[in-house]
Amino acid sequence: MVDVNLAQAIVNGLMLGGIYMALAVGLNVIFGVVKIVNFAQGEFLMLSMYSVYWLYALIYLDPILSIVLNIPISIFVGWVTFKYLVKDVVEKGDYVHIALTLGVSFMFIGLAQIFWKPIYRGIPTEYATWAISLGGVNIGVTQLLILLYGLFSAIILSIFFRWTDTGRAMRAVSQDVMASMLMGVNITKMYTLAWIIGILVTSLAGNFLATFYYIHPNVGQDIFLYAWFVVVFGGLGSHIGAVIGSIILGIVQSVATMYISADLSLVIVFLVFILLLLFRPEGLLGREVRK
Amino acid sequence: MRRSLQIVLAAIALSIVLPLFMSLYMLRLLILTYMFVILAISWNVIGGYAKYLSLGQTVFLGITAYTSTMLFVYLGITPWLGMFVGILMSVAIAAVIGFLTFKLRDAFFALTSIAIIQVFRLLALYFKSYTGGARGIILQPRNDPINFMFLDILPYYYISLGFLVFSILLAYFLDKGKLGYYLKAIGDDELACEAIGINTLKYKIYAFMLSALIAAPVGTLYAQYIMYVTPDGVFSFPHSIKVAVMAIIGGSGTLLGPIIGASILIPLEQILTVYFSGVYGLNLVIYGVLLILVMRVIPGGIIEPLENFVKGMIKNMDAGVRETSGESLKEEKEVGG
Amino acid sequence: MMTDILNVRGITKRFGGLVALNKVTMDVHEGEILGLMGPNGSGKTTLVNVISGIYKADSGQVIYMGRDVTNLPPHKRVELGIARTFQTPRPFNSLTVLENVMMPILHFGHEPDVRGTAYKLLEFVGLEKYAESPIGKLNLAMRKKLDLARALGTKPKILMIDEIAAGLSEGEVNDMANLLMSIRDSGVTLLVIEHVIFFLRKLCDRVVVLDEGVKIAEGDVEEVIRMQEVISAYIGEVIE
Ligand SMILES: Nc1ncnc2c1ncn2[C@@H]1O[C@H](COP(=O)(O)OP(=O)(O)OP(=O)(O)O)[C@@H](O)[C@H]1O
Ligand SMILES: [Mg+2]
Numbered sequence: 001m002v003d004v005n006l007a008q009a010i011v012n013g014l015m016l017g018g019i020y021m022a023l024a025v026g027l028n029v030i031f032g033v034v035k036i037v038n039f040a041q042g043e044f045l046m047l048s049m050y051s052v053y054w055l056y057a058l059i060y061l062d063p064i065l066s067i068v069l070n071i072p073i074s075i076f077v078g079w080v081t082f083k084y085l086v087k088d089v090v091e092k093g094d095y096v097h098i099a100l101t102l103g104v105s106f107m108f109i110g111l112a113q114i115f116w117k118p119i120y121r122g123i124p125t126e127y128a129t130w131a132i133s134l135g136g137v138n139i140g141v142t143q144l145l146i147l148l149y150g151l152f153s154a155i156i157l158s159i160f161f162r163w164t165d166t167g168r169a170m171r172a173v174s175q176d177v178m179a180s181m182l183m184g185v186n187i188t189k190m191y192t193l194a195w196i197i198g199i200l201v202t203s204l205a206g207n208f209l210a211t212f213y214y215i216h217p218n219v220g221q222d223i224f225l226y227a228w229f230v231v232v233f234g235g236l237g238s239h240i241g242a243v244i245g246s247i248i249l250g251i252v253q254s255v256a257t258m259y260i261s262a263d264l265s266l267v268i269v270f271l272v273f274i275l276l277l278l279f280r281p282e283g284l285l286g287r288e289v290r291k
Numbered sequence: 292m293r294r295s296l297q298i299v300l301a302a303i304a305l306s307i308v309l310p311l312f313m314s315l316y317m318l319r320l321l322i323l324t325y326m327f328v329i330l331a332i333s334w335n336v337i338g339g340y341a342k343y344l345s346l347g348q349t350v351f352l353g354i355t356a357y358t359s360t361m362l363f364v365y366l367g368i369t370p371w372l373g374m375f376v377g378i379l380m381s382v383a384i385a386a387v388i389g390f391l392t393f394k395l396r397d398a399f400f401a402l403t404s405i406a407i408i409q410v411f412r413l414l415a416l417y418f419k420s421y422t423g424g425a426r427g428i429i430l431q432p433r434n435d436p437i438n439f440m441f442l443d444i445l446p447y448y449y450i451s452l453g454f455l456v457f458s459i460l461l462a463y464f465l466d467k468g469k470l471g472y473y474l475k476a477i478g479d480d481e482l483a484c485e486a487i488g489i490n491t492l493k494y495k496i497y498a499f500m501l502s503a504l505i506a507a508p509v510g511t512l513y514a515q516y517i518m519y520v521t522p523d524g525v526f527s528f529p530h531s532i533k534v535a536v537m538a539i540i541g542g543s544g545t546l547l548g549p550i551i552g553a554s555i556l557i558p559l560e561q562i563l564t565v566y567f568s569g570v571y572g573l574n575l576v577i578y579g580v581l582l583i584l585v586m587r588v589i590p591g592g593i594i595e596p597l598e599n600f601v602k603g604m605i606k607n608m609d610a611g612v613r614e615t616s617g618e619s620l621k622e623e624k625e626v627g628g
Numbered sequence: 629m630m631t632d633i634l635n636v637r638g639i640t641k642r643f644g645g646l647v648a649l650n651k652v653t654m655d656v657h658e659g660e661i662l663g664l665m666g667p668n669g670s671g672k673t674t675l676v677n678v679i680s681g682i683y684k685a686d687s688g689q690v691i692y693m694g695r696d697v698t699n700l701p702p703h704k705r706v707e708l709g710i711a712r713t714f715q716t717p718r719p720f721n722s723l724t725v726l727e728n729v730m731m732p733i734l735h736f737g738h739e740p741d742v743r744g745t746a747y748k749l750l751e752f753v754g755l756e757k758y759a760e761s762p763i764g765k766l767n768l769a770m771r772k773k774l775d776l777a778r779a780l781g782t783k784p785k786i787l788m789i790d791e792i793a794a795g796l797s798e799g800e801v802n803d804m805a806n807l808l809m810s811i812r813d814s815g816v817t818l819l820v821i822e823h824v825i826f827f828l829r830k831l832c833d834r835v836v837v838l839d840e841g842v843k844i845a846e847g848d849v850e851e852v853i854r855m856q857e858v859i860s861a862y863i864g865e866v867i868e
Contacts, residue, residue, distance in 0.1 A: 037401075093397075098397075104583060113571040118571050263416045270406040270413070277403055
């Protein structure tokens, strides 16, 4: 007999994994193609959650329906940030990337605090409390949605990278910039596109997350590190890896919280992260020093 | 060279005398600034020279703060002594962390450093019976110099000034000495270092230990000054990022950059919170925008234009005085053996 | 009997599915100039990286003066006397030209006058005019010379030089060949990677030819470049 509590913890973990998945998939696209470690990724999620929130508060638009508006908004935000903030420093290496995106992250969090105050908000949707009950285990509908969204975006992106010309060109860029340049690929265009896709995937997660999660200027920061854990754990650039990594992280966290303690479960998570980086660096870094 | 010595001596004299006439508010501001300058200097050793972006630098502050405070509260050992125990622990832990993580580069080192400070924070939260959990350990204020406690603020000021001078001296000898050259070379190209026989891991570990040594005393000072230690206060990810950001904005990998960065940003932040109290987040916006500007326009930090400006001024002054030796302009680039 | 300074024994190195070096075995005699040639991507640089310890070989050994150094880290090998230059030079950009050359001398500490020794090395490669310049002032050919001077600063017994003549004019190639010969005359064994045949011809006592990670020929320069295997390996590329 499976313990109902354990089953519930696993299901909760699965749902938690859905949140990480959505963010990790976006990080992965940007890191995979543009080779930028985007420390502001979580803030794009945060901004998106606020736009969802205000669309709800001002014109009473349902958070899920507002995806329709959030798509163009996110594309625009992605395009603007790439063009005016990131584009010129793409060639400059991790140090500059991290510092610059940290700056972007600070700026966004600060602006959010100024305009919307560091208070916790939420969107009271009708379906937030809906749940499917399976043998005593409750599955929240909204959480299920974000899990499905994470899976969906991972699958769509895998298809995109494998079966479309643009996707293949992008993969070529991620493997060898020089060679793809010689093959006539427009590198800047690929970078722009990858950045926008990465921001879009993460931002739309905000629509689903806003249906049941708190909205706060720091919400992105709180999730960001776990998303990185997932990316590293699953193997850089691998969408399937991100999916598996998210699910494992979510479940470990949720089960350990239940049986040990919330704090200690995070210690375990971080220790696993550190050990992973230490003992499988080549495989996980995926880039050996050349020449 | 002589002129810079004069300037330094004058600065030290001023920072000894002026506080006697300062308001409590000013003194608090200076103490805070000194503490952050020390942390920025400490960050610069590893993050600026060697270009290992540590985003968990206050971990050493936390280790010392908890060590000396717990030794005091549970065993009655004076924090003066506890501080040295804490420093030893910090340096030892730096060696271990360095040994384990310095084969990671760039983003992965940065992420690991965040993970490490989180582990310490969470452990401090978890072992409630020793650390007091989230509420931390609280000290009762009293005048007890033997135990590093004062009711007056001036002693704290002079102690932090002492620590500051100590850390600047260390930074100076680092910058002019052999280790400084090694670290700059490591920051430029680690593979090339190995190719000329430099054991990069060894020097990175030395650098991290030095960096811990500089940051660690601040832990005890901080604990004794504000009279409590909490996990969020000392193992603070936001503070750690801030320390790195101040050094980068000032000019990472230079002697003066972190000092300038922290001494501009901390007072600025404090003034803003006074004038725009109620507007949360303004400091973050300023940090963010400055960081973006620096990275895009002057990656060397504000020290770069500032240095040129000062050099220009000294040149004009010297031309005015018609000094015969042109020596004062020449940076002395002697390498210690 | 000639003594060997270096023996490469059955080195194999893979990158994923690609076999960059396939059971390469070769000996370098003490005091000689050995040329290493082969078409683009044949594994020359990879071999230098394995000998200098930057890459770990999947199998095989590197024996230096009779001692197995296969598992030593790069900096230990330099201490023993194995130095190299890089195909794409890797100067320390935040240091001046002179400081770049000072680094190894400072490190090994076998010269009391660090600055003076470094300056002499710069004179030797002809860069003394740039001693106080930042790296940005140097063009590619000069950076290659800087790389050479810096490697000499480690006082090597064997020096591996990865394509130092590429991009030089004919006159400069001649000067470079003379420079390398005087390095050899000072007692340093040289392993010289080069495409420029007339450079190898002028310089080398022997050559080894790699093709797709396999050693396909070895011997006197004139004989080797007339061998059928070598000619067909170079098909599509200009040999002279
Ligand atoms: N770090 C690496 N990762 C993956 N493949 C590599 C790496 N280094 C080299 N290779 C591959 O190994 C093969 C041999 O490369 P190597 O650089 O040794 O050739 P080379 O003979 O020096 O060529 P060139 O004359 O162009 O310098 C090439 O196919 C190259 O693409
Ligand atoms: Mg090569």
